[in-house]
Amino acid sequence: MLREQGTLRVRALLPDGSLKRAPELELKALDPVSKQGAWIDASDKDARVYRGVEAGRYRVTFVHPVGEFSKWTTNSEVTMEAGRTRDLDIGFKGLPERAPLRGRLVGGDGRPLSDIGIHAFSGDATQDAFASEAWGRTDADGRFALEHLLEGPLRVEVNAGNAKVELDASAKDASLRFDFRPTVEGRVVGPDGKPLRRFSVDWRTFESPEGRYEVALEGTWPRTLPFKAEGFATTHITVTPSAERTLLPDIVMDEGRTVRGRIVREDGKTATPLIPVALIALWDMEAFLAGSTITTTADADGRFVLEHVPRESMILHASNDLSGTVSRPLGVEEDAVSLRLVPDTTAVGTVADETGRPLEGVRLRSWCKGSFGGSDESDAEGRFSLRSPAGCECVVKVTQTERRADWPLPPRRSFWPLRFKGRPGESVPVHLRLRTGPASVHVSFPEAGEWRRVVLVQGDVPVPSTAEAMNRLVLDAVDPEAESAERRPERRMDDDDSIIYSGMRDNHFSSLPLGRYTVFVVEDRMGLAVRRYPLNLTSPGVHAFEVKRPFDEGAVYLSP
Structure with a gap:
């Protein structure tokens, strides 16, 4: 039962005392409440x-x-009383x-280190x-040079937090020595052995008459570096x-191969025109946001051309709402392919509350290996259908995206993934029922980050031994629910369903039965870093805790 509210x-005030319009504010309960936010x-x-704040x-x-490169944070505690209005500046x-x-x-x-990230902090923003x-x-x-810091002792972090230095309040100069910051260097040349003047390494652009580069390996290694020109x-x-410094042999760029192909339906006839075709590196299939994909679109006759394709194992993928999906390996030497679409599997089901009452307007998405799948919204009778590649292990999840049209926000609803x-053309029954339980978990970060993800799984689960296994676990896990109702949609960007859960500072998991769970914090920015937090929920209410950034000391690093 809710307590009186x-x-x-x-009012948010700027340093000059003026009022801040549309400030970035957050309200967080410090005592147990019926529901955070x-x-x-x-x-x-x-x-x-x-309004409606419990005592x-x-x-x-x-x-x-x-x-442009700094921010200030202030925290103030306030005690709310039942039926009273409080004013806070x-x-x-x-x-x-x-x-x-x-x-x-x-x-x-003793040599200078260039293009390295430096962060300085005064105080604890949380x-x-x-x-x-x-x-x-x-x-x-x-x-x-770091500007606009408040007075007080400083903490300086180098190389994504891999080195830290504490400075006293009077420090104005910081001469820092980073004893082991590995770098790789070398040359990028064309097939004729001549240096390329413009190219990129690990997403950083270089312009050098001699084709030279030097890249700092921030994060974990071994690292797979993409060279592009x-x-x-x-x-x-x-x-x-x-x-500390590794000299690589010359990277000889190759023009690659041209792959030509045609897409047909299962009966061999020409498929619907303008079907998108994607070519994905095999090692990138499980990444949250694949960075090695080459894309094109088939013409009216179903034909397509992919140029400058690397001579490595890759996956060709094409999909059409009417004719189905095809995913097949592309051999290292293949340059001509025929793709035959296979009818999709369709997950057909309903969404209902704990009493079996249908729920309308619930957004759902099917996730499969390689981030393939479909999306739908339940109708007035709670029905939905989701296309997915036949033969693939997939999972259905509810995606509670907040958009401007959704205000006022609907009640937060929680479901287990299924x-x-x-088989091809098969309809598989999948029925989701509202999750019920007396406990909630609220996980917060020191700050948000776009490469970061938080998930929850049932049971006491260890960290998987490989990045592929970790990504599979993330696919099957419970995602955080949409942010709390304290933030109106007009004060936040529209979310894309495919990345809604990535990078939120506050992560909510509601309506959990009592028992054991594991929270995983995963960051896929410079290699896969994982933190594991086992939980034993023995009592009702909100169980809140703050986690460290994945790349801080104590994380587990996984390789493909």
């Missing part, structure tokens, strides 16, 4: 208004960008800003009254550094 009016968020002339202690957080008026932090970063050999953060990258001489096939080189697999 009150109203909180929050169940209050109604609105705005009046000069304040953010939270208890809360933390209000205001984050404000200062310049929160901001940065009169806070002293320290002089820019300047410094130089060198390696163990709980301190005031905190600040600034970031940048070193220049060619290893120098950096216009008019050539992408070359992937896996690197395991054995010293797996299915079917």
